[in-house]
Amino acid sequence: MGNIPNNQKISSLKKTLEDIMAPTKELAHGAETLQWLLKIKPNSDWQIQISAFAHDIERAVPFVEGKYPPKPEKDDHNSYDSYKQAHALRSAEIVGIIMKDQHFLDSDIAKVYSAIKNHEIGGDTDSDLVRNADSIRWFDKGYIKYIEKSGLNGAKEKGWWMFKRANKETKELILSLTFDESIKQYIKNNVSDLPYRQGVYGLLLNDIDQILLVFKRNSKMWDFPGGGVDKNESLEQAIKREILEELGTSNISIVGISSVTNKYDWPEKEMEKNFNKTGIWKRDQEQHFIILRFLGTDNEIKLQEEELLESKWVDKEDLQKYMSYPDQYDTVSKALTEFK
Numbered sequence: 001m002g003n004i005p006n007n008q009k010i011s012s013l014k015k016t017l018e019d020i021m022a023p024t025k026e027l028a029h030g031a032e033t034l035q036w037l038l039k040i041k042p043n044s045d046w047q048i049q050i051s052a053f054a055h056d057i058e059r060a061v062p063f064v065e066g067k068y069p070p071k072p073e074k075d076d077h078n079s080y081d082s083y084k085q086a087h088a089l090r091s092a093e094i095v096g097i098i099m100k101d102q103h104f105l106d107s108d109i110a111k112v113y114s115a116i117k118n119h120e121i122g123g124d125t126d127s128d129l130v131r132n133a134d135s136i137r138w139f140d141k142g143y144i145k146y147i148e149k150s151g152l153n154g155a156k157e158k159g160w161w162m163f164k165r166a167n168k169e170t171k172e173l174i175l176s177l178t179f180d181e182s183i184k185q186y187i188k189n190n191v192s193d194l195p196y197r198q199g200v201y202g203l204l205l206n207d208i209d210q211i212l213l214v215f216k217r218n219s220k221m222w223d224f225p226g227g228g229v230d231k232n233e234s235l236e237q238a239i240k241r242e243i244l245e246e247l248g249t250s251n252i253s254i255v256g257i258s259s260v261t262n263k264y265d266w267p268e269k270e271m272e273k274n275f276n277k278t279g280i281w282k283r284d285q286e287q288h289f290i291i292l293r294f295l296g297t298d299n300e301i302k303l304q305e306e307e308l309l310e311s312k313w314v315d316k317e318d319l320q321k322y323m324s325y326p327d328q329y330d331t332v333s334k335a336l337t338e339f340k
Ligand SMILES: [Fe+2]
Pocket: 055, 056, 087, 088, 119, 120
């Protein structure tokens, strides 16, 4: 462990960064973010402390040819998020240049670089810490100035952006703070308005009114054929596509779409995972049940083997014992009686 730079070396790096930010509001911003980082994680690595302190440093640094890269312009980016990414990258590059000048180890530079580069969206432990500290700081210190600058509606939007990117613990911490009530209310409303992914399940009946079940490899459970609705797809198109993909047949007719749906909420962690992967907040699934009539013969059914192990026709009376999700049987029975 002889490679840890001594405290003096770290302090003098911090002093350099401080001097650069001092003429602007970024110094206070950095210092407050660092304070929150140390509240969230008191023993944070020194590299992450530096990252929190200097994550927005580029805002205080003009373009210096041959030394610092050009500033990103909002107008050159087609989304706020892409501008934010360019902003984060520039901060990372500037701090990287300064640390190189001061002869820090490449591994230390790399750790700081990556935490700052990803500070807007996070995605790993280090950058998540900086992002969370930056978000909560906004609700503690930033929102009043934001209201002055962009009005209450602007501040509500910004607040939602700051909130939704934070992890679960930080979200809870944010909601426990005292800040503008109308912003808080706006966030709470948005949370309860998060969309559900849309899913379709086919209740496929044969000519003696048995229902087709498929055994899913992943979940090791009996279930109905079906899956997620793609963008720009209707429920009817989605179920036809899913049936074709999973059962290899399009020899079906649609009897009706049940008005009953099942909604599942992901645990927050899953929502966050999905957000980090896709950039979209969703809260799992709203399942629609489509009643279908199978017009073919059993040998037309060719199971998609990667997902499904087997299929079987089941009498309605026997359905309950194959169901594994809460409310699944009730929802399905209601759906079936709608189209009797
Ligand atoms: Fe930033």
